[in-house]
Amino acid sequence: MTDIILIIISAVFVNNFVLARFLGICPYLGVSKRVETALGMGTAVVFVMTLASIVSWTVHYYLLVPLGLEYLQIIAFILIIAALVQLVEMFVQKTSQALYKALGIYLPLITTNCAVLGVSILNIQRKFSLIETLFNGLAASTGFALAIVIFAGLRERIDLMDLPKPLRGISIGLITAGVLSLAFMGFSGLVKE
Secondary structure, eight states: OHHHHHHHHIIIIITOTTTTSOOSHHHHHHSOSSHHHHHHHHHHHHHHHHHHHHHHHHHIIIIITTTTOGGGHHHHHHHHHHHHHHHHHHHHHHHOHHHHHHHGGGTGGGGGOHHHHHHHHHHHHTTOOHHHHHHHHHHHHHHHHHHHHHHHHHHHHHHTSOOOGGGTTHHHHHHHHHHHHHHHGGGTTSOOO
């Protein structure tokens, strides 16, 4: 149980894929203009990353390893992620047209989100059990969602400010992302790897 708690704290705060590992930056910067959109993207990433972790682990240990095809790991994982993203995209399109339009190109880009692939590969590299893989995938995606929602909230507040012209737009966004990343570095002593 302690291992699971350490995995969760590590994945959400200490080794946050966006703010500490700098993976998944494209949707982080692109979909974080409004909290509602960020919540939608965060939810989609939680679903895809968690399921991709479980399915990738299962495919790796029950298909690739027994057949001696470990060298196909990345290709297999990308195919799994792409299939899951298609499911999410179809679901969002059917249930929420507004969210589907707001996410735009960023929803299919979850397929190429290196954070999703990174979690799947990390689970194998660390030799996590299926339960540890489940919690690592869930926690890493929750950390991604937390980072994007916090960033979106900050960007909404910053948009209301009267900033000097050179700081408007992406400039202040990148500065804010850097400060938020520094803030998350304060968690670095919580878990030793």
